[in-house]
Amino acid sequence: MVVAKKFIYVKPFVGMPTADNVQIVEENLPEIKEGEFLAEAVYLSVDPYMRAYSNSYTLGQQLEGGQVAKIIESKNPQYPVGKHVMAYFGWRTHSIYDGTQRVFLIPDETIPLSYYLGIVGMPGVTAYFGTFDILKPQSGETIVVTCAGGAVGSQVGQLGKIKGCNVVGIAGTDEKLDWLKKIGFDQVINYKKTPNLGEALKKAAPNGVDCYFDNVGGEMASTIIAQMNPDGRIAVCGAISAYNDIGEPVKATPIQRYMIFGRLKMEGFHVSSLLHRWPDAIKELLGYYKTGKLQTKETVTEGFENMLNGLIGILNGDNIGKAIIKV
Structure with a gap:
């Protein structure tokens, strides 16, 4: 049995988020079913929109967000073990894809995987x-x-x-x-x-x-x-x-x-209203990056437990370029 860790919303944000607003809890995941896969987070994203979205959260809700995750078990031939996805699984370490989440199989793993949360994400x-x-x-x-x-x-x-x-x-x-x-x-x-x-x-x-x-x-x-x-x-x-x-x-x-x-x-x-056009946009952005027309910079925070610190940092303007959490 896989035990996932996730952040939940326990107290409304008033001004800048604080440690009192969230809590890390554990969740026992069931065995995957046909058509599903199990993924382990590698990099997670923190973005300014997360603070704005908090106004619509209910207490006990998991925080939303994107991540790059590695497929570690699969019963879906379109998503083989060992491949990586960019997915909106939220602030959690392990996730089961059941067909309802927004998931993109990473098209090119020759570039840093974290870039799929930034320059080509x-x-x-x-x-x-x-x-x-x-x-x-x-x-x-x-x-x-x-x-x-x-x-x-x-x-x-x-x-x-x-x-x-x-x-x-x-x-x-x-x-x-x-x-x-x-x-x-x-x-x-x-x-x-x-x-x-x-x-x-x-x-x-x-x-x-x-x-x-x-x-x-x-x-x-x-x-x-x-x-x-x-x-x-x-x-x-x-x-x-x-x-x-x-x-x-x-x-x-x-x-x-x-x-x-x-x-x-x-x-x-x-x-998010343009999801159907993301693959073409990402393909073009990859081309710009590989030909040197686009450059990027990352501010990396180590540790899943530091997700909130990463969000606070971006709201304070501490980051240069993309803010990333490395699990």
Whole structure:
């Protein structure tokens, strides 16, 4: 009998998550049935959306999330023992696939397996669809990316460079800015050291902003939208400025007049609604990576028991690139 460990939600988050909000429990797994397989987690992902999703959790519920897992027992010929999958099994060490979970057999195991949680995983396809489906950047245009030092933002900038764009990245540490310059960002802004973001953006993007990939929301988003060129496009991916809000809702300068007079287009999206297109996107992203057009960086935390610490770290902006938990 296999004993799985999993994180469950035991106390509502108020502001930043703490150890009191979750608990690790054990679960005895049954023998697998025909069509099923048993998988053991190798790498798990922590992402900002996990904090936002907590508002819909019920007490006792397992926390949600993706992982790369190794198939250790199988009664499904499509998923042979020894292969790896990227799956949404949640925060747990062992899982039984019964046909209901989102599972992708990893197509190419010659690259680091953890990349299937980042550059060629959910963050990668998020950047891909947000950039190519919504922003639709044209050569010579200017793209601004917030949370640029994270897994999604850093990839949006690189995809923009592939399209011949001028890319401006906004992040919160000089270390992140140094890395963004190395991977091709044209201009970078440390918002924590910038007393006037609007003035800094005018210098970084003197010809205005054509495309904005928004991971933050709040006043930062209003400041950027105010400098957008006519017919600009905005992809709304996240609102991390409000995820830990415990007081008054985050307030920001109204953007309606910029939207109206600039004929701007703003679109929110959720990458899980595009699952049918993930395989093609991953194939293209693999090609970009293997030809050196995409680079990545990981912040790795060791130990399944440190999942929550990894999430807190990403909400504090401690990570550069993709935050990964190595089991």
